[in-house]
Amino acid sequence: MKQPWYSFLYVRSPIVKISLAIASLLLMIVLFLFMGLIEEQRMEAQTANWIGREIEKGAELYANNCYNCHGVDGKGLPGVAPALHSKYFFTQRLKDIGWTGSLHDYVALTVAAGRPSKVQSQWAVMMPTWSQRYGGPFRDDQVQAVTAFVLNWEEDALKQGTPDNPDPWQPFLDAPSKATAEEGAAPAAEVTPEPTGPRPPQELFVSMGCVGCHNLDQPQTPTNRGPVGPNLGNLHETAGTHGMDAFTYVHDSIVNPNAYIVEGYTAGIMPSNFAERMSEEEINALVEWLLDPNRQR
Amino acid sequence: MAVQPEIEKKSILQTVLDAADDVFTRLTAGIPAAEVRRMIRGEPPGRPNPRLKPHSEAFLLHIKPTYYHESVTRFTHTFRLGLLSTYLFFVETITGLILMIWYAPTPERAYADMIRLLSNVPFGQFMRDMHRLGAELMVAIVTLHMVRTYLTGSYKAPRQFTWFTGVILLVITLFLSFSGYLLPWDQLAFWAVTIGTSMAEAVPPAIVGETVNLLARGAPDIGANGLLRFYLLHVLFLPLLLFLFFFVHYYKVVHFGISLPSSEEEVGQDTANKVPADRRVYFLPDVMIDEASFLIGFTALMVLATTFFFSAPLESIANPQSTPLHTVAPWYFYWLQGLLKIADKTIAGVIIPGVLLVLLAAIPYLDRNPSRRARDRRVAIISGIVAGIVMIILSWMGTPYYAVQAAPAVEVVQELMPEEGAGLVREIGYKHLPLGVYDTREHPVTDDPEFNEVLHEFAAAIARYEEKDPTFNNAYGILKITQEQPNLKRITWEIYWVSPEGVEDRFIRTFFLHKDSLYWEQYGLKNFSFLRPATEE
Secondary structure: OOOOHHHHHOOOOHHHHHHHHHHHHHHHHHHHHHHHHHHHHHHHHHHHHHHHHHHHHHHHHHHHHOHHHHOOOOOOEOOOEOOOOOHHHHHOHHHHHOOOOOHHHHHHHHHHHOEOOOOOOOOOOOEOOOEHHHOOOEOHHHHHHHHHHHHOOHHHHOOOOEOOEOOOOOOOOOOHHHHHHOOOOOOHHHHOOOOOOOOOHHHHHHHOOHHHOOOOOOOOEOOEOOOOOOOOOOHHHHHHHOOOOHHHHHHHHHHOHHHOOOOOOOOOOOOOOHHHHOOHHHHHHHHHHHHOOOOOO | OOHHHHHHHOOHHHHHHHHHHHHHHHHOOOOOHHHHHHHHOOOOOOOOOHHHHHHHHOHHHHOOOOEEEHHHOOHHHHOOHHHHHHHHHHHHHHHHHHHHOOOOOOOOOHHHHHHHHHHHOOOHHHHHHHHHHHHHHHHHHHHHHHHHHHHOOOOOOOOHHHHHHHHHHHHHHHHHHHHHHOOOOEHHHHHHHHHHHHHHHOOOOHHHHHHHHHHHHOOOOOOHHHHHHHHHHHHHHHHHHHHHHHHHHHHHHHHHOOOOOHHHOOOOOOOOOOOOHHHEEEHHHHHHHHHHHHHHHHHHHHHHHHHHOEOOOOOOEOOOOOOOOOOOOOHHHHHHHHHHHHOOHHHHHHHHHHHHHHHHHHHHHHOOOOOOOHHHOHHHHHHHHHHHHHHHHHHHHHOOOOOOOOOHHHHHHHHHOOOOOOHHHHHHOHHHOOOEEEEHHHOOOOOOHHHHHHHHHHHHHHHHHHHHOOOOEEEEEEEEEEEEEOOEEEEEEEEEEEOOOOOEEEEEEEEEEEOOOOOOOOEOOOOOHHHHHHHHO
16 A cells, blocks of 8 residues: 555554643643633633723713713703712712612613603703613613713712812702702802803803703704704704894893793793803804804804 | 352452452443553454454444444544534533523523623633634534545445435534524624524515514514524524434444545445455554544644634624624625625525535435546536635625725724724723824824824725725824723724815714723634733732
8 A cells, every 4th residue: 555645644653642632631731720720810801891891882872862961071061961970979969869779770770760750850851761661762781881881980070079170060959958968069050160251152052051952963844853942953044034033033042041932842941041151242152153054063 | 249259269369350350341341451451552452352342332332333444544534524523513512501501592681691601600701712613613624524525525326325414414513503693692693693594584485485584583583582593493403403413424424434545446346344354443442542532632722722812702782773884694604695795685595505505415416427536536526626716705705805895984993993893993902092182194103002003004094995995085084082981081083085076074983992891803812911910919
């Protein structure tokens, strides 16, 4: 029988084969020992990994759904929604409302079931129900992810309370004594330093909370209506159609929101204290900016 | 038990030794210790051959032939691929059973169970990686087994039916692997299986296709019912089916014997079962030692690969509302995905694979050439090689590189930070992403060489697409990295370009990256960076 050229590869000796098998077994034992030694740390790293990934997912959900009302950095918008990135929220809130569970449960439940009541609320918008279980858009894992993201503010929030890093919490009107009686729960309005000059309209639109209810990009049409407040995408076209000139209409709507309610919207939702919170100069600039068809953001 | 007279006759030591040998002989199903010693020393058996006894005594050995022809025991004749396929099936059964302990097939729990398995079960990740590696290897080995059989012409008479059962085993293996794909309930699983089952929908006539699809998914879309069905297919029905066909297949292999190398016998003859006495290699001990040492060595290689180089993927939780960019089938179905890109779903997804399968199963009945020698089978071997090349080309066409490119700006971001999986940015991780704004037009350079690599790749990818795509001109990118929260960075990719009409356009995509997140690639050196803090302490 002719031997092929690669015949030197054939292992014929049973002793060599058995030795190779024993070497393989030893190799496996070494590998298992190695894995066993690092297993504890690997599991820890994996645990942290999945928490980290959950926070990433939560951040994405927050950026797409929550920042309009709770603010890009979670510090809330006056009159729209409370701050979550707040020392008060992490230290006092549960005591004030008498919640006996964990903060995680409180946040998860609020995200899932919302705050449907409008009774005596100072907030312009209700917290919607976000969980699919109650008709919202989030799956359970998404509710958990948003909760993990909100709780991840804790480290930063606990550093608040200094003059250059104030607690942005705004006391609830329905429990003002509870909210303000606590140490370190200084309301945002008191510690926010007075601005030195007129603030730009772009900044006001966000900081005054307008952005929470009014969409700047979408036009307001019968088929495309803003859910809480009218869309402002085509304001320069529609503002002049209400029996007065466009500037007066927009100006009055900011200073005295209930003077003219667009059909289909409820009176009393839009805060009526903007004249106190902005100078006349600022309001005029804001109106002009809103009516500019090519407004820059 | 007349111990007393026996001790009187022999010495007490001899009695104990005899008793020990008796136990040993029972355990080895008929081979005394002295014979085992002779086996290991490579000495010939006595007559009558005592090494045949286990084949009639022991259940597990009675299905093994007592001896083989010397020429088929050479490694390069069969490469032990059939044995390996069988062995991998047992590896899969064992690792799969262990995985089942921590798994519940419901959409509410499946994905969370995967995370729990990875982060809370000692050796959980190893078991999962091993199971996944075994599954992919099994598909590869079964396919190679078929290729080897084809090239040596071993499917010819009298082994036509053995080939036929082998084709069925190949199909079952593919379905087994694919049905396991859905179980982690991540995006990868969900969309691969959605695409896979949607091909069943294309079976004509419509009523049949829709019914098959509905039966597989349990609802119009994959959900709790679909997951349960795939789970039951994966852990019960398909393994039992494979078990059945394996024994038919193996019975035929033993019955006809492994076909000899074609040079060993005359054309048209089959002398596999007429082994001359001087060419016999007995199963005990030679073949057994060979097979056992081979399988142990192979297992060691698998464990080595799993320890350092192979990680089963786990993407985000299944989201029926969002299809990730560049959804791909498992690699062994790339060819099918490639076909689907160039032809209609009914033709490419049902008719062509169906015809291929029938042709494959019918090869022994179509090939009337009695010779198994390569020089007499030029047509068969060349057409086999051509078919192999076509499969490889189709597989390449199944990858995202062919015909599914999205807009250039989307592809640039996808290259560096894909929607699912790792990508360069997630691989270097949180600590190598310094905060700041980086504009590719300014060719920024930082102190971090790994981050410089990202900036370089970003600019290079934009330049590449600018050259390739006429709608993507004067493009530049801005990468913004800001601190979103403690331990969480926001990474914003902005790409600006000018369309052929001279209109400026832009694409913005935001991702978040946490300090503790670990992302990994399926193949490649594993990330052991979590070991560093311990050594520093």
